[in-house]
Amino acid sequence: MLETFFIPEIRKLHKFFSAIFQQDGAPPHFSIDVRRYLDDHFPGRWIGRGGSIRWAPRSPHLTPLDFFLWGHIKSNIYKTPIKDIAELKGRIETEIKSISKEILYNGFSNISK
Secondary structure, eight states, rough: OIIIIIIIHHHOTTTTOOOOEOOOOGGGGGGGHHHHHHHHHTOOOOTTTSHHHHHOOOOOOOOHHHHHHHHHHHHHHHOOOOOHHHHHEEEEEEEEOOHHHHHHHHHHHTTOO
């Protein structure tokens, strides 16, 4: 998502691409590959565990995107009762895959204002 959507979209919004990026520090986002990618594209300008601007993992200070995106996903996942963990996982996967570029763009646009 960073390579195929976020970086191209943020470049459209910010002419000189000097944005500061904040990631949540979740274990999948803490891999060495992710941190190297962030170091390459946001040198000295990313907030998070292992970043140049330190931030506690799972910090209670969430970004607007956390509220927007998870609120959107949860509202669709829990429309009807869930039978078991397998169904929950399936719904989460389906919802993540169905997020349109327009929805992500709206979330990113609201953050940059």
